[in-house]
Amino acid sequence: xxxxxxxxxxxxxxxxxxxxxxxxxxxxxxxxxxxxxxxxxxxxxxxxxxxxxxxxxxxxxxxxxxxxxxxxxxxxxxxxxxxxxxxxxxxxxxxxxxxxxxxxxxxxxxxxxxxxxxxxxxxxxxxxxxxxxxxxxxxxxxxxxxxxxxxxxxxxxxxxxxxxxxxxxxxxxxxxxxxxxxxxxxxxxxxxxxxxxxxxxxxxxxxxxxxxxxxxxxxxxxxxxxxxxxxxxxxxxxxxxxxxxxxxxxxxxxxxxxxxxxxxxxxxxxxxxxxxxxxxxxxxxxxxxxxxxxxxxxxxxxxxxxxxxxxxx
Amino acid sequence: xxxxxxxxxxxxxxxxxxxxxxxxxxxxxxxxxxxxxxxxxxxxxxxxxxxxxxxxxxxxxxxxxxxxxxxxxxxxxxxxxxxxxxxxxxxxxxxxxxxxxxxxxxxxxxxxxxxxxxxxxxxxxxxxxxxxxxxxxxxxxxxxxxxxxxxxxxxxxxxxxxxxxxxxxxxxxxxxxxxxxxxxxxxxxxxxxxxxxxxxxxxxxxxxxxxxxxxxxxxxxxxxxxxxxxxxxxxxxxxxxxxxxxxxxxxxxxxxxxxxxxxxxxxxxxxxxxxxxxxxxxxxxxxxxxxxxxxxxxxxxxxxxxxxxxxxx
Numbered sequence: 101x102x103x104x105x106x107x108x109x110x111x112x113x114x115x116x117x118x119x120x121x122x123x124x125x126x127x128x129x130x131x132x133x134x135x136x137x138x139x140x141x142x143x144x145x146x147x148x149x150x151x152x153x154x155x156x157x158x159x160x161x162x163x164x165x166x167x168x169x170x171x172x173x174x175x176x177x178x179x180x181x182x183x184x185x186x187x188x189x190x191x192x193x194x195x196x197x198x199x200x201x202x203x204x205x206x207x208x209x210x211x212x213x214x215x216x217x218x219x220x221x222x223x224x225x226x227x228x229x230x231x232x233x234x235x236x237x238x239x240x241x242x243x244x245x246x247x248x249x250x251x252x253x254x255x256x257x258x259x260x261x262x263x264x265x266x267x268x269x270x271x272x273x274x275x276x277x278x279x280x281x282x283x284x285x286x287x288x289x290x291x292x293x294x295x296x297x298x299x300x301x302x303x304x305x306x307x308x309x310x311x312x313x314x315x316x317x318x319x320x321x322x323x324x325x326x327x328x329x330x331x332x333x334x335x336x337x338x339x340x341x342x343x344x345x346x347x348x349x350x351x352x353x354x355x356x357x358x359x360x361x362x363x364x365x366x367x368x369x370x371x372x373x374x375x376x377x378x379x380x381x382x383x384x385x386x387x388x389x390x391x392x393x394x395x396x397x398x399x400x401x402x403x404x405x406x407x408x409x410x411x412x413x
Numbered sequence: 414x415x416x417x418x419x420x421x422x423x424x425x426x427x428x429x430x431x432x433x434x435x436x437x438x439x440x441x442x443x444x445x446x447x448x449x450x451x452x453x454x455x456x457x458x459x460x461x462x463x464x465x466x467x468x469x470x471x472x473x474x475x476x477x478x479x480x481x482x483x484x485x486x487x488x489x490x491x492x493x494x495x496x497x498x499x500x501x502x503x504x505x506x507x508x509x510x511x512x513x514x515x516x517x518x519x520x521x522x523x524x525x526x527x528x529x530x531x532x533x534x535x536x537x538x539x540x541x542x543x544x545x546x547x548x549x550x551x552x553x554x555x556x557x558x559x560x561x562x563x564x565x566x567x568x569x570x571x572x573x574x575x576x577x578x579x580x581x582x583x584x585x586x587x588x589x590x591x592x593x594x595x596x597x598x599x600x601x602x603x604x605x606x607x608x609x610x611x612x613x614x615x616x617x618x619x620x621x622x623x624x625x626x627x628x629x630x631x632x633x634x635x636x637x638x639x640x641x642x643x644x645x646x647x648x649x650x651x652x653x654x655x656x657x658x659x660x661x662x663x664x665x666x667x668x669x670x671x672x673x674x675x676x677x678x679x680x681x682x683x684x685x686x687x688x689x690x691x692x693x694x695x696x697x698x699x700x701x702x703x704x705x706x707x708x709x710x711x712x713x714x715x716x717x718x719x720x721x722x723x724x725x726x
Binding site for chain 2: 247250252303305307309327329331352358362373377378391392
């Protein structure tokens, strides 16, 4: 008797090569894969021993043995595929972002409400990192005091462009590439998780510093931004849990995101300062300091590194 | 035969207590001091053995033995005092900022041009720090390449409010207090020194997180901002030396300034990244890294610390 749903995968990027073995290890059966071209679908299907491959969306969606789909392809197709899948009764796990514009996201939300029994998840994973779960708990316990002044986020990652493919969606802003959609959407999800608030005002600047790569030169240019800085005012509460009480001023958030192969190793830092102290996540660790006290380590990411290392090896 | 000009000092803050002994060590004679109240002027005159004190501006300016004035008082008086002094033929060294609005600054520039032989300096001192002089040289030598992407500035300092005085101009935005005028003006001067460019667009947010102190409570509140974040586009060249050549996009600058007694020690960091590498000043040291090469230290602030230590002791 088969209990776990059969899985159809959309996309042929490096994340597919990582996630399919993981799913199998957990007992799932991956039955079909879709690629933008028949060749790319065939290639990955062969590599990962997936029995069925195609470049036609419906040929995966309409299969009876596909109950859950993983949307891991270009963001400009996220809404189209997810909405269709939810409409014919398939569970959907969609990589971030939820489409490339607000309209896409609203369509997906509406589709997910049509059959409420279906699982529909947008993959914003930062909130599941133990350091952030712990940070949220500390904020609720007033570690930095009742008045929270500032949340400052800085992320440096290596280039988001898939150099193996030549020109593809990761180079193109309109197809959903770039740091604002791929990393910025994570940050915004994380902020709403930590604070229970939603943005009421925003200002930002995006830039594409590296408009050429070794394989993308000449007429075609990279348009996907590799730099973004923005400021948010978080004012509107999402639900009962939120960090603004009484007649507080909106919470200010400053964010800077940069992707470059020259920027050095991956680096993420989120600092929240308040009247009574500060909390910060650096990498996967949580640190804190109450006013006039010494810095303390509140969560160290050692166990997780061990778990991940064991799973991979 | 007296060669060095006699000095009149405006202001009674802590910087006066530091600068008067320095001036004397260099052979200058400090002949008069002005304070906002007769009592504060008398107090500092007695402490520093300055022969004449007053609370009337003209009584310092009109003295025959005063040839050079140091304007070290509240910024809302900078323009008024400097313009009057330049008009009657006195040299002026004015602490930053040059007044509290553009109008003030323009008046001061005009006054300084009336007798071109008079010395008139606004004290923006960061450009004289050896690490920044060296950074400018490296930028001219294309250390980070011809395409400069980003200049990112972050400064943390202790509170700018003079707690000894109770409520004074350092608490008041309209009198020139706060981090944007007192530190931000330094940053803007430094940027024009480093890049040879002036800002063509700007966006920013300021906040006053600490609106009460131990001595300022109740009806009177601190209005001077203790946090500022802004983004500049530097596009217009100031002179022949500038970092934009050909049809380059404007240079993006992101700045974050914060003052708080809880923020830990003083901390300044300025990073410039370009196509071929990065340069950064941290504290008083200059570091660099060319793409695919190791980080190197280009200037270490050891000598200066020794010089300062010797001067003070």
